[in-house]
Each structure stands twice: as structure tokens, then as C-alpha cells.
Amino acid sequence: MSKKVSITVKVNGEVFKADVESRMLLIDFLRDVLGLTGTKKGCDEGKCGACTILFNGSAVKSCLMFAVQADGSEIITIEGLSKEGKLHPLQEEFMKNIAIQCGYCTAGMIMVAYNLLKLYPKINEDEIRKGISGNLCRCTGYVNIVKAILSAAHRCEK
Amino acid sequence: MCPLPKAFEYFAPENINEALDLLNRFKDKAKILAGGQSLIPLMKYRLLSPEYVIDLRKLKDLIFIKEKDQNRISIGALTTYIMIEFSPLIEQKCPLLKEVTNSLSDLQVKNRGTIGGSICHADPAAHYPPAMLALNAQFKLMSKENGERIVNAEDFFIDAYTTLIKPDEILTEIEIDAFQNDFGWGFEYLNYGGAGYPIVIAITILKMRNDVCEDVRIALGGVSLTPIRAKIIESSLKGEKLNSEIIDKIIFEKMEEMRINPPSDIHASSEYRKEMAKVLTRRAIKKALKRLKGDGV
Ligand SMILES: Cc1cc2nc3c(=O)[nH]c(=O)nc-3n(C[C@H](O)[C@H](O)[C@H](O)COP(=O)(O)OP(=O)(O)OC[C@H]3O[C@@H](n4cnc5c(N)ncnc54)[C@H](O)[C@@H]3O)c2cc1C
Numbered sequence: 001m002s003k004k005v006s007i008t009v010k011v012n013g014e015v016f017k018a019d020v021e022s023r024m025l026l027i028d029f030l031r032d033v034l035g036l037t038g039t040k041k042g043c044d045e046g047k048c049g050a051c052t053i054l055f056n057g058s059a060v061k062s063c064l065m066f067a068v069q070a071d072g073s074e075i076i077t078i079e080g081l082s083k084e085g086k087l088h089p090l091q092e093e094f095m096k097n098i099a100i101q102c103g104y105c106t107a108g109m110i111m112v113a114y115n116l117l118k119l120y121p122k123i124n125e126d127e128i129r130k131g132i133s134g135n136l137c138r139c140t141g142y143v144n145i146v147k148a149i150l151s152a153a154h155r156c157e158k
Numbered sequence: 159m160c161p162l163p164k165a166f167e168y169f170a171p172e173n174i175n176e177a178l179d180l181l182n183r184f185k186d187k188a189k190i191l192a193g194g195q196s197l198i199p200l201m202k203y204r205l206l207s208p209e210y211v212i213d214l215r216k217l218k219d220l221i222f223i224k225e226k227d228q229n230r231i232s233i234g235a236l237t238t239y240i241m242i243e244f245s246p247l248i249e250q251k252c253p254l255l256k257e258v259t260n261s262l263s264d265l266q267v268k269n270r271g272t273i274g275g276s277i278c279h280a281d282p283a284a285h286y287p288p289a290m291l292a293l294n295a296q297f298k299l300m301s302k303e304n305g306e307r308i309v310n311a312e313d314f315f316i317d318a319y320t321t322l323i324k325p326d327e328i329l330t331e332i333e334i335d336a337f338q339n340d341f342g343w344g345f346e347y348l349n350y351g352g353a354g355y356p357i358v359i360a361i362t363i364l365k366m367r368n369d370v371c372e373d374v375r376i377a378l379g380g381v382s383l384t385p386i387r388a389k390i391i392e393s394s395l396k397g398e399k400l401n402s403e404i405i406d407k408i409i410f411e412k413m414e415e416m417r418i419n420p421p422s423d424i425h426a427s428s429e430y431r432k433e434m435a436k437v438l439t440r441r442a443i444k445k446a447l448k449r450l451k452g453d454g455v
């Protein structure tokens with residue numbers, strides 16, 4: 001019954017055209033069709049944030065969107081943050097501050113942090129903690145994640 | 159992992175008339191898709207399996223926040239939470255709605271979720287429905303056959319997840335009160351940790367003349383299947399000289415008279431919700447008073 005729908009999406013600067021089933025989730029499109037497996041699927045119901053990507057510049061959970069909704073839009077995933085082989089300050093600070101243990105939440109954390117730094121040019125710790133409240137980490141206890149985002153914020157301010 | 163939703167046919171109409179046409183054609187076999195933050199989870203759990211999904215993403219005309227006149231603000235149904243939270247007009251003219259928005263959910267949900275979606279979804283624990291009651295909201299509903307009608311927030315919510323909206327109607331615009339200098343307000347809620355739906359919400363808007371309460375609105379969420387106005391408490395407060403003891407007395411007595419019977423669930427029993435409704439209403443009124451006195455809150 002469900003017809004395939006043609007979509008055109010710009011992902012990490014590259015334009016992709018595809019015919020997708022209307023019920024295909026955006027996360028499955030990114031991972032299974034485009035092979036961009038940096039974006040993780042945790043809960044699959046909007047509650048863990050592991051699947052967070054940037055959709056037209058805003059952090060969204062890609063398990064709560066259909067791929068067809070992304071037609072004509074621009075997406076950045078964790079694979080698209082580094083420029084010319086150089087990591088984004090957020091990625092560097094996550095490494096420096098040991099804000100990663102198993103790494104499953106990391107891509108989502110970094111993508112939501114990216115949006116936070118844009119929203120709050122002078123972000124403080126409270127705003128960070130509130131800002132990552134949609135992202136679960138089962139390993140780190142969040143302290144180093146918050147530190148990493150703060151350090152990246154200071155670097156981006158300069 | 160969730161299963162995939164049942165297969166459906168997808169439409170992304172270019173304008174409101176096209177959307178109304180489609181809805182008129184498919185009626186209750188179709189669902190409107192706005193931000194998808196409630197609809198998509200429901201479809202994944204297969205609690206809802208519409209045959210047709212009508213995505214409003216191209217209807218940019220329904221994204222706006224503007225001053226209608228001195229007393230009212232008008233918001234397009236597809237305006238997202240994050241736009242409301244960061245709107246200078248809302249900050250200036252309806253700080254209550256900014257604070258409510260700031261407290262709800264998480265950044266990702268706020269980037270997608272819309273005011274119209276929240277109102278039409280009518281979750282009994284959601285933030286916006288009681289805020290709409292407190293702000294004397296009116297909703298503009300459109301359909302192909304009957305054109306436009308305006309419904310008061312107070313009449314709109316009729317049961318849990320159930321509103322007056324008909325299967326062929328789209329909510330296009332929400333109108334709320336703009337604040338005047340002589341309005342005080344309070345917003346209090348109880349969460350069970352982290353981002354997410356609160357257990358109970360109390361919202362008050364207060365107008366005083368000298369020390370006497372001239373007007374007051376109290377809206378509660380989480381204590382019933384729909385958001386409610388605490389009218390018995392409101393009318394008892396009106397005309398009273400307000401101080402801490404009187405506020406406590408009236409709220410504790412009159413809340414009993416309201417005979418609310420909140421639902422029990424894993425987060426809170428009915429009794430506990432009832433107690434919290436009293437506590438939070440009291441705090442919200444006191445905060446509104448403090449704001450009016452410029453005591454800083
Ligand atoms: C992790 C998570 C946490 C959340 N936490 C909270 C919270 O703390 N507080 C809270 O209040 N909410 C919370 N929500 C729910 C959130 O607010 C939803 O975004 C909102 O309820 C629905 O808005 P939407 O635009 O996403 O609507 P959708 O999901 O697209 O639609 C919801 C329903 O409304 C209908 N609809 C939407 N727009 C219209 C319209 N213009 N006309 C007619 N019908 C329409 C749809 O057909 C559907 O039935 C949370 C959601 C998630 C996923």
C-alpha cells in the first residue's frame with residue numbers, strides 16, 4: 001500500500017537522492033541507506049538522545065522523524081563535524097576531558113552540545129546540564145561531559 | 159526496539175487549502191503531522207496507525223508570533239517551543255509562557271514540537287494545556303466544509319487526549335492574553351526527575367488593587383483527565399485582602415470543595431497529586447504576589 005517517496009537530502013554537505021518507504025525513520029535512512037553509523041540508536045523512542053543529529057541547524061532526535069520529512073533539508077551528523085581532517089573543538093574536548101567511556105552516547109551528546117553553543121554564546125554549567133537533559137549516558141556520570149562542553153564553549157568564545 | 163509504524167501514505171501539501179482538501183477526503187483515516195514528537199512515538203508503538211499522514215511542514219504561514227493588539231498575542235500553530243522560548247515578544251509580553259516553555263522537555267523535543275501539536279495532543283500531564291487555560295486562549299480551527307471557527311481553551315479539552323477538534327479540522331492559530339504591568343504570575347510544578355512530564359502543574363495570574371485581589375486565574379494540570387480552572391478558589395480569593403494565612407486557608411478549604419479526583423499511576427497516587435495541587439497552587443499565588451510587589455522571585 002505504501003508508495004515509495006523520492007527525497008533529496010543534503011547530508012554532511014553531500015546531496016543524496018533516494019526513494020524511501022514513507023514509514024522509514026530518519027535514523028534508519030542515515031545508518032542503513034547512507035551507511036553513516038556514527039549516529040546511534042539507543043531507546044528508539046525519543047528518550048535517550050543517542051540518535052541526535054542537526055536538522056537544518058537544530059538538534060533533533062532522528063528516531064522521532066520520518067526520512068520523508070527531511071526532503072529538501074540539510075543534515076549534519078557526527079561524521080560531518082570535522083573539517084579537512086581536523087576535529088571540531090567539541091570532539092577534541094570530549095577526548096581531552098575523558099568524557100567518553102563506552103562511547104554510545106557520545107555522538108548524540110556532541111550534536112546536542114553543538115546546538116547549545118549556538119543558542120547560548122556564553123553558556124554556563126546549569127545551561128549545559130539542562131541542555132543535555134534529553135541525552136542519557138549510562139557510563140560517565142556526566143561530570144566530564146559537562147566539563148568538555150564548557151571547555152569547548154570557552155574555546156569557541158575566543 | 160520499537161517496531162516500525164504500519165505502512166501509510168504520506169502527503170506534504172503546499173498550502174493550507176491543499177491540506178484541508180486532503181483531510182476532508184480522508185477524514186479520520188488521516189492524521190496531521192506537525193513536529194511528530196507525540197504522533198511518531200504513538201505510531202511506533204502502534205497505538206495509532208493512520209492510513210494517511212498529512213505533514214504540515216511546508217505551511218510556513220503557520221509559523222509566527224505577533225502582537226494582535228495591546229491585549230492579545232497571536233501564535234501560529236506550527237510555531238515550535240524553541241521559537242516561543244527565545245521570542246523577545248513572548249519574553250516581554252507573556253513571560254509566563256516563556257517560563258513554562260523553558261521548563262518542559264528537552265532541547266531536541268523543543269526544536270521540533272509545536273504549540274499546535276501540544277494542544278491537539280491534549281496529554282493530561284502536558285505543560286501547554288493548563289497554560290492555555292490560564293492565558294484565556296482561543297483556538298482557530300479550520301475545515302474545508304465549515305471554514306473557520308473559534309473555540310475557547312476552556313471548552314476545547316474534553317477528555318484525556320481528546321478535544322473538540324473534528325477529524326477534518328486543522329488548528330491554525332492560537333490567541334493568548336498579553337500581560338499588563340499589573341499582572342503577577344506564578345508557575346509551579348512537581349517533576350519526578352529529569353526532563354519530561356510533570357506530576358502536577360499550577361499556574362496563576364493575579365491582579366491586585368492595593369492589597370485586595372481584584373482578579374485571579376488558577377489553572378491546574380495533572381489533577382484530572384483535562385486541564386482545569388480552579389474557579390471555586392478563584393472566586394473565594396477575589397475581593398480578599400491577601401496575606402499568607404488567608405491564601406493558605408482558602409486554598410486548603412476550597413480545593414477540597416472542588417472534589418478533584420486525580421488519576422493514580424506509577425509516579426504518584428491520586429491522594430498525593432491532590433495534596434501537591436494544594437501546595438503548588440499556594441506557592442504559585444504567593445509567587446504572583448511577590449512579583450507584583452517587586453520583591454524579586
Ligand atoms: C522525550 C519527550 C519528552 C516530552 N516531554 C514533554 C513535557 O515535559 N511536557 C509536555 O507538555 N510535552 C512533552 N512532550 C510532548 C511534546 O510536547 C510534543 O511535541 C507535543 O505534545 C506534540 O507536538 P508536535 O508538534 O510534535 O505534534 P505531533 O506529534 O506532530 O502531533 C500530535 C497530535 O496533534 C495532532 N496535530 C498536530 N498539529 C495539529 C494541528 N495544527 N491541527 C490539528 N491537529 C494537529 C496530530 O495529528 C497528532 O494527533 C515530550 C515528548 C518527548 C518525545
Ligand code: FES
Nearest residue numbers: 042043044049063
Ligand atoms: S534512539 Fe532516539 S532518542 Fe533514543
Ligand code: FES
Nearest residue numbers: 101102137138139
Ligand atoms: S559513555 Fe557510555 S553511555 Fe555515555
